[in-house]
Structures are given as structure tokens and as C-alpha cells.
Amino acid sequence: MPKKTITNKQEFLVKDLYNQGMTGREISIKLKLSLKQIYGSLRRHQIPRKSMWEQNRILFERKPLSFRFKENLSVKERELLIAAIMLYYGEGAKTSVTVDFANSDTRVAKLFLKFLRTICRIDEKRLRLYLYCFSDQDQNALIKYWSLQLNVERNQFTKPYVRSIFNRGKRSMPYGVIHVRYSDKKLLEKILSLCHSLVNTL
Secondary structure, three states: OOOOOOOHHHHHHHHHHHHOOOOHHHHHHHHOOOHHHHHHHHHHOOOOOOOHHHHHHHHHHHOOOOEOOOOOOOHHHHHHHHHHHHHHHHHEOOOOOEEEEEEOOHHHHHHHHHHHHHOOOEOHHHEEEEEEEEOOOOHHHHHHHHHHHHOOOHHHEOOOEEEOHHHOOOOOOOOOEEEEEEEOHHHHHHHHHHHHHHHHHO
């Protein structure tokens, strides 16, 4: 079967869509053309191909948010935001793609989770908890404790990290350390941006 020829109209559309930010693969699907035809057309128009980094950036920016950040805050909500942001600045993970806040204090973990739920308005199903404890502690009892305290289903806990009692040192941590995790790079970037903004302001 003879190969479908790309028309002048399609050539124009390829150029226009690519300049608008679509990737070669997206244009290929939209116009029902092969990638070879798409990139051949771009070469004829002397349009340089986007790097893999640029294509990934475009796809990342288009990815829908899994949270709905609340902008108009009450005085109490503003206080909660400031408290949570300062806690994350000190105790939270700053790299990767996941919001990861670790603490052994139940009240502190509750406060940060309240921030995620009421201000970030996260998708509860994507929330994960990760327990760090020692080998002489009952990990099932600790998971049950955190599940009740934080109002999180037990199936949202990932496999705990159990450390040898011989490496305990002077740390007691009766409830272990709980990691509150939410995998969304855009939320992590939002929180880190608030951290830097708040610190610079103060």
C-alpha cells in the first residue's frame, strides 16, 4: 500500500501546532501522521526539534493538578499556612517529586496534615503514610495508632522501615517517626515556593 503523502495544509498545521507547544507525538496522533512525516516536515521548515527535556517540561505543565490550593484564607487558615510552611522548611524533603514531611510528634503531624487537607485540598486517595520504628516496637500497633490519630486508612500505609534496636542510641520515639507523603511535584514546588517567600519576607 503506498505511503500517505503529507499535504501542504498538513505541513502548515504541523508547523503551527509545534510552535504552539505541542510535541511531535501529540501532532502525530492529532493529524494521523507518522512521526517520521512530522519531523520531516519540521526539517523542511527548518524548525529545530524540541529536546527531551523541553518535551517533558511541556507535558508536566499540562498535567492536571491533584490538589486545589485555597487562595482566600481566613486569619486562622493563614496562621495554619505559616505554621505548616515553617515546619516543612525545617523538616520536609526538598528534592524529588514528593511532599514528604517526617515527625515523631503526633500534634505536629496532625497540624501538617490539616494544612494539606484544608488549604492544599489534596486528593485523599493519593495520601501515603510511612512509619519508621525500631525492632523492639510493635509496628502493627504503631500503624493502628497513627491511622486513628491522623484519620488515614491502614491501606494507605506503605511498608514500614524497622531499624535494629542496637542503633537506637538515646532516641526513644514511643510512636516511631511518621512520614506524611503526597506524590505531586507541582504541590512540592508550590510548598517550597511558599517556604522561600515566607523566609525572605520575615
